[in-house]
Amino acid sequence: MDKGLEGPDFERAGSNFFQRRMLKGRILKGRIRPIELTKVASCLWRYIATNLGVAPEVFEQQFKDHPQGLRFNYYPPCLEADKVIGISPHSDASGFSILLQINDVQGLQIRKDGEWIAVSALPNALIVNLGDITEILSNGIYKSIEHRAMINTQHPRISLVAFHGPDNSLMLRPLPEVVGDGKLNYGSMSYQEFLKAVFNKKLEGKSVIEKLKL
Numbered sequence: 676m677d678k679g680l681e682g683p684d685f686e687r688a689g690s691n692f693f694q695r696r697m698l699k700g701r702i703l704k705g706r707i708r709p710i711e712l713t714k715v716a717s718c719l720w721r722y723i724a725t726n727l728g729v730a731p732e733v734f735e736q737q738f739k740d741h742p743q744g745l746r747f748n749y750y751p752p753c754l755e756a757d758k759v760i761g762i763s764p765h766s767d768a769s770g771f772s773i774l775l776q777i778n779d780v781q782g783l784q785i786r787k788d789g790e791w792i793a794v795s796a797l798p799n800a801l802i803v804n805l806g807d808i809t810e811i812l813s814n815g816i817y818k819s820i821e822h823r824a825m826i827n828t829q830h831p832r833i834s835l836v837a838f839h840g841p842d843n844s845l846m847l848r849p850l851p852e853v854v855g856d857g858k859l860n861y862g863s864m865s866y867q868e869f870l871k872a873v874f875n876k877k878l879e880g881k882s883v884i885e886k887l888k889l
């Protein structure tokens with residue numbers, strides 16, 4: 676990683692480092708590349724904006740330059756899989772996260788109406804988890820999804836998650852274009868403060884975003 680960089684530049688350099696590694700990596704060769712993910716993200720932002728009845732570029736502007744954080748998760752198999760959990764319930768502190776189950780072993784579950792539902796993804800499908808930032812910007816019209824990952828008894832599971840976040844300097848608050856004359860449902864907080872709150876806690880459902888609700 677480059678030395679002497681700070682703040683956004685440091686993180687961008689870090690993300691490029693991983694991107695270069697990924698492009699060289701055997702696992703992803705010919706399947707998916709981060710630059711292509713940026714195009715997917717751009718398209719999704721436009722759909723979200725259109726769906727909310729605001730100008731197509733309104734959301735995308737908050738995520739200009741498309742900062743991405745990448746995480747590989749490796750879950751070893753466990754014969755007593757019902758006694759362990761791969762990753763505890765949480766929502767992502769991103770705009771949205773694009774997830775690929777690299778070896779097509781299922782394990783992701785989402786929480787809907789208090790029930791855990793297993794996600795049964797098609798082979799090679801990209802799974803999109805909406806994150807807390809979209810919930811706040813959309814004034815709660817879109818909700819971030821609480822999710823967790825379970826362990827398989829026989830097979831290791833590998834997932835790759837690309838977290839699409841906003842620019843580091845963003846002040847999180849519902850977008851005026853979305854709120855209009857309606858009620859504001861969330862307070863404001865800098866994205867940096869929000870991340871600090873997330874990383875200072877153990878994974879615990881949607882506890883951080885709940886505190887911002889008015």
Ligand SMILES: O=C(O)CCC(=O)C(=O)O
Nearest residue numbers: 746748782783824834836
């Ligand atoms: O591995 C999975 O399916 C979920 C991973 C996840 O939620 C995360 O890395 O934030």
Ligand SMILES: [Fe+2]
Nearest residue numbers: 765766767822
């Ligand atoms: Fe997650």
